[in-house]
Amino acid sequence: MTPRPAFAELSEVAVLRDMQTDDGYLIPAGMEGTIVGIWAGGEAYEVEFDEPVADNATVRAGALRAA
Template sequence: MSFDTLYQSRDPVTPRPAFAELSVIAVLRDVQADDGVTVPAGTEGTIVGIWAGGEAHEVEFDEPVVGNATVRAEALRAA
């Protein structure tokens, strides 16, 4: 088997999410929690779910707002 054939038959690389579950993050902009309350930019939370291969994350907040929100990956940074 040639290198070219081997390269073409390999499995595609699955992108890894930028953040793993249970990572502590901060939101870069205001987001709306699942119950409709606004979570202000800079609020820290914990990732409790990863959706669509890391395009969005379920984040749990406990201060100053208690609740969960689904947040797109580009609106998060490591805390």
């Protein structure tokens, strides 16, 4: 049986540590975003941020918490 991802698509999440977006912008720890993609059954997520810049980042599951 395949485990279910920790977060569903369109869930609101916050990053637990500083991250870089796919375009290289800094997203500081605690920033909130929306999950727009689920990779490898929930091992990583595509998260869309509106602040401090509008961009996406691929974030491993262990670096996220529910917002």
